[in-house]
Amino acid sequence: MPEPVVRLTSVAIPFLEDNIDTDIIIPSREMKGTGKTGLAAGLFANRRYSDPATRTENQAFVLNRPAFRGARILKAGANFGCGSSREHAAWALHEWGIRAILAPSFNPIFFGNCVRNGIVPVALARDLIEALEDPVTVDLETMEVNGHGFELPGEARQMLMLGLDPIALTLREAPAIAAWQQVDRGLRPWAWLD
Amino acid sequence: MTSLFDRLWTAHEIRPGLVAIDRVILHERTGAAALTSLAAAGRRPANPAHAFVVMDHIVDTHPGRGDRTLMPGGEAFITETRAAARAAGLTLFDIDSPDQGITHVISPELGIVLPGLTLVAPDSHTPTQGAFGALAWGIGSSEAEHALATGTLRVERPGTMRVLVTGRLAPGVTPKDLALHLIATHGARGGQGLAVEFAGPAVTALDMEGRMTLCNMAPEFGAFTALIAPDEVTFAWLSGRRHAPCGALWEQALADWRGLASDSLARFDREIALDATDVAPMVSWGTSPAHSVALGKPVPTREAAGLAPESFDRVMAYTGLAPGQPLIGLPVTGAFIGSCTNSRLSDLRRAAALLAGRRIAPSIRKALVVPGSQAVKRAAEAEGLDRIFTEAGFEWRESGCSLCFYAGGESFAAGERVISSTNRNFESRQGPGTRTHIASPETVAASALAGAIADPRELARA
Numbered sequence: 001m002p003e004p005v006v007r008l009t010s011v012a013i014p015f016l017e018d019n020i021d022t023d024i025i026i027p028s029r030e031m032k033g034t035g036k037t038g039l040a041a042g043l044f045a046n047r048r049y050s051d052p053a054t055r056t057e058n059q060a061f062v063l064n065r066p067a068f069r070g071a072r073i074l075k076a077g078a079n080f081g082c083g084s085s086r087e088h089a090a091w092a093l094h095e096w097g098i099r100a101i102l103a104p105s106f107n108p109i110f111f112g113n114c115v116r117n118g119i120v121p122v123a124l125a126r127d128l129i130e131a132l133e134d135p136v137t138v139d140l141e142t143m144e145v146n147g148h149g150f151e152l153p154g155e156a157r158q159m160l161m162l163g164l165d166p167i168a169l170t171l172r173e174a175p176a177i178a179a180w181q182q183v184d185r186g187l188r189p190w191a192w193l194d
Numbered sequence: 195m196t197s198l199f200d201r202l203w204t205a206h207e208i209r210p211g212l213v214a215i216d217r218v219i220l221h222e223r224t225g226a227a228a229l230t231s232l233a234a235a236g237r238r239p240a241n242p243a244h245a246f247v248v249m250d251h252i253v254d255t256h257p258g259r260g261d262r263t264l265m266p267g268g269e270a271f272i273t274e275t276r277a278a279a280r281a282a283g284l285t286l287f288d289i290d291s292p293d294q295g296i297t298h299v300i301s302p303e304l305g306i307v308l309p310g311l312t313l314v315a316p317d318s319h320t321p322t323q324g325a326f327g328a329l330a331w332g333i334g335s336s337e338a339e340h341a342l343a344t345g346t347l348r349v350e351r352p353g354t355m356r357v358l359v360t361g362r363l364a365p366g367v368t369p370k371d372l373a374l375h376l377i378a379t380h381g382a383r384g385g386q387g388l389a390v391e392f393a394g395p396a397v398t399a400l401d402m403e404g405r406m407t408l409c410n411m412a413p414e415f416g417a418f419t420a421l422i423a424p425d426e427v428t429f430a431w432l433s434g435r436r437h438a439p440c441g442a443l444w445e446q447a448l449a450d451w452r453g454l455a456s457d458s459l460a461r462f463d464r465e466i467a468l469d470a471t472d473v474a475p476m477v478s479w480g481t482s483p484a485h486s487v488a489l490g491k492p493v494p495t496r497e498a499a500g501l502a503p504e505s506f507d508r509v510m511a512y513t514g515l516a517p518g519q520p521l522i523g524l525p526v527t528g529a530f531i532g533s534c535t536n537s538r539l540s541d542l543r544r545a546a547a548l549l550a551g552r553r554i555a556p557s558i559r560k561a562l563v564v565p566g567s568q569a570v571k572r573a574a575e576a577e578g579l580d581r582i583f584t585e586a587g588f589e590w591r592e593s594g595c596s597l598c599f600y601a602g603g604e605s606f607a608a609g610e611r612v613i614s615s616t617n618r619n620f621e622s623r624q625g626p627g628t629r630t631h632i633a634s635p636e637t638v639a640a641s642a643l644a645g646a647i648a649d650p651r652e653l654a655r656a
Contacts (some may be wrong), residue, residue: 017505019382019482023620029602032267034226034274036335046622079383079416083620084599085318086224087334108352108387108418109318113334154211154350166336167237170344173212177346180208190439190447191216191311194243 002118004163005140008099010072012136015062016129020076021083022110026092027052028084039092063096073136075129076103081110090117100138102129102145115156118163122150197460198423199354199389201453202329206312213349215341216311217244219297220284222275223251223601224316228338229278239282240345246306247279247286248297252601255564255591259289264603282342295567295593298322298410298534302402303569305435309424309451314341319534319617320419321412325405326432327424327454329389332413352418353463355388356456359396361471366651368544369404370536370615370634372396372468373411374476374486380466381500382484385417388464391456392422396470402431403538410535411617414483423455477521477633477647478619480509485619489637489649493519512621513629514609521647526631528612529554529561529642530624531588533598536615536635537566542574545615545635546582548643548653554587555645560606561588564596588642600625613641 030042030052041055043063050058057064074093080103081089090113093101100120114121120138128148138145140161143152152160159166170177185192206214218239220228225247232238239245252271254263261272272289279286287293293300298319301307309327314320316338323330333341341347363372377384390412392405400408405422412420429448432438439447474488480499487494495517496506510516515524531537531545542565554561563583565571571593574580580590597604598616605625606612612630615638616623619630633641636650643653 017508018502019484021618021620023599023618023623027622028599029265031223031601034230034271036227036231046626052626079386082382082416083318083413083618085316085332085334087316087336090334105383105386107416109332109334112337112349116334116336155348166348167235167340167343170212170340170346170348173208174344176208177212177214177344180214181345184214188310188447188450190443190450191308192243193437194241 001163001165002094005099005118005120005160007137007139007141008072009135009137011068011134012073012075012102012132013062013068013071014075016075016077016126018077019079019082022081022086022089023083025081025089026086031086031088036091037095039088040095043092043096070097072097072099073138074098074101075132076101078104078126079107081107085109087113090114090119094119104129115159116166118160120160124148124150195457195459195461197354197456197462198327198391198421198454202310202312203351205310206329208346211348211350213347214312215314215345215347217306217313218338218341219246219248219301219306219313219315220338221248221251221297221317222271224335226271226274226278228316228335228342229282230274232339232342233278233281237343239284239342242283245284245342247275247284248300249287249289249294250296251595252603253289253594255594255596257592259592261289265601268601268603292568295569296534296537296595298406299538299566299570302326302406303435303567305432305438308432308438308447309428309454314338314347318413319410321417322406322410322534324420325402325409325422326428327422327451329419329421331419353388355385355390355464355466356462357390357392357466357468359392359394359468359470361469362396362399363470363473366636366654367473367475368634368636369400369407371476372470372473373408374478374483375473376468377411377415377483378476378486380415382414382482383416385412385415387416387418390415390417390420392420393456397422398425401540402427403540406538407535411483414617424451475634475637475649475651477637478631479513479515479521481512481619481621483617483619483632485509487521490522492521493517522649524611524647525557525645526611526613526641526647527557527559528606528610529558529638530597530612530614530616531635531638532562532564532566532596533616534566535617537564537570539570539573541615541635542570542579545639546579548636548639548650549586550582552586552643554642557645558587558642561642562591562597563588564591565593567593597624599623613638613647
């Protein structure tokens with residue numbers, strides 16, 4: 001499980017382009033191994049490198065500016081993380097060091113992938129994000145970013161703050177699940193293949 | 195007052211925030227990670243009979259293929275997924291299986307998806323299967339592990355949208371065009387996070403393959419999922435499929451499924467109305483499916499496209515286009531027919547009808563037809579479609595996701611302009627720097643013949 005996130009302060013990388021898809025976050029060809037690690041080098045590969053094959057850095061790309069190396073917060077545009085459901089996008093961002101993303105809106109699958117991997121997805125109006133001055137503090141206790149309130153649905157906040165294992169949590173509800181299944185086998189026998 | 199989505203959600207809600215999952219489908223691109231991680235935590239699939247594993251994302255599509263694939267290191271994804279699937283006791287549709295194919299093509303073919311089920315897969319195009327009146331959505335690998343281990347997902351109830359499509363699609367206008375029209379009109383986040391039900395006479399008039407194409411594009415609309423109420427067309431399509439119920443169970447299922455519809459007074463959080471008669475064949479011009487226009491219209495101005503100056507400039511630089519430039523007649527050197535959007539038998543038939551007795555332009559460097567499944571491939575070959583394609587100059591491949599995306603193996607070239615029946619025209623999606631224009635299989639066929647983006651209706655009239 002990822003380490004808990006309660007409060008973090010960092011410079012924020014401004015990358016406010018709308019509709020950044022997960023192919024841009026990590027191109028498929030950069031998903032080289034079957035595991036969840038070794039992905040940071042492929043993060044934004046087509047933007048970050050002028051030649052991805054030789055890893056020659058594109059100095060114009062914002063992640064490569066000295067001020068943002070080591071930054072933990074990303075300012076992003078609307079519909080961030082659209083496209084492929086690849087969790088590698090969240091794994092690569094986390095491995096590079098990102099722990100919070102501020103965006104006007106997120107793709108729903110990517111949003112869930114962030115929560116499960118210790119990245120706080122913060123939905124804020126674009127003008128607020130643009131106006132935020134460094135350093136930026138994301139605080140899950142007060143649910144504020146530099147004094148601006150934000151919301152997280154359901155148990156996402158708890159998951160992030162406590163670094164919980166959702167499978168372990170759900171397995172505690174095994175009796176309720178089993179009871180539901182027993183009723184369902186009677187109601188929908190056609191839905192059961194075993 | 196109850197919507198189809200409400201019925202499905204309520205029927206699966208164990209408690210608010212915890213939903214029962216009836217089917218899980220993994221694929222080799224992420225299946226090994228999910229299954230290995232599950233096993234490493236000492237966990238096992240709660241119900242192996244309800245989990246399936248597919249080889250589709252990075253398999254080679256050349257005839258005579260084996261585990262070797264053109265993607266560097268790709269073989270490990272295949273062999274590790276196979277080993278993990280066997281160790282977990284899951285049904286595997288392996289590369290050499292007669293059932294192999296793209297997840298969202300073979301699941302319906304085999305009756306894995308059924309009306310009234312919840313189905314998840316670590317693949318964003320899983321809403322394709324909502325065409326059967328199932329609640330089907332895409333998830334990440336961690337959620338796939340959760341669904342396997344517990345038979346449930348912890349998930350917030352999404353909001354709802356109805357897209358009501360009146361009228362009828364004109365001849366030569368396809369469900370792909372309808373989907374692109376919707377996304378171009380309402381944007382790549384028009385359905386952000388919502389469960390979108392497609393309804394209305396133009397939708398019920400579609401066959402199952404057309405309904406799947408329409409639902410397939412819902413992720414490009416930002417939707418949580420897509421749904422179409424099942425009807426007699428759905429039931430006839432599913433009858434006799436391998437994992438569909440039979441006998442008395444089929445009759446009971448039918449009785450249940452006939453209740454799967456939205457009440458006439460059902461409430462939705464958002465409603466969109468479209469008139470299908472307004473839809474023309476569409477083609478994309480930019481790097482999002484929302485960047486699409488009716489064939490015959492030029493590249494829009496920045497203002498018409500509704501993009502910020504830097505975004506529009508980036509799209510123009512990437513695509514090598516300029517506002518006002520005509521799209522019809524724009525030279526293409528690549529053509530692709532395939533993907534979970536448009537690789538089913540009817541897609542291939544309609545493309546082949548335009549290609550029969552003709553040759554693609556000599557300027558086309560690479561033209562592929564990749565059937566969605568081995569079953570589609572066999573059926574197409576039985577009708578002689580493979581010969582029509584190869585005699586026209588297309589390669590005829592084994593089934594898989596193929597050049598819908600570039601995984602490091604086969605690709606179109608940098609800067610190459612490609613007409614493609616796929617769902618995403620993202621930057622570098624089909625190869626580093628490749629300029630993808632998405633459209634219907636008919637438009638791909640007509641454009642391959644012309645060596646430039648072309649209107650298939652003119653060819654059909656010729």
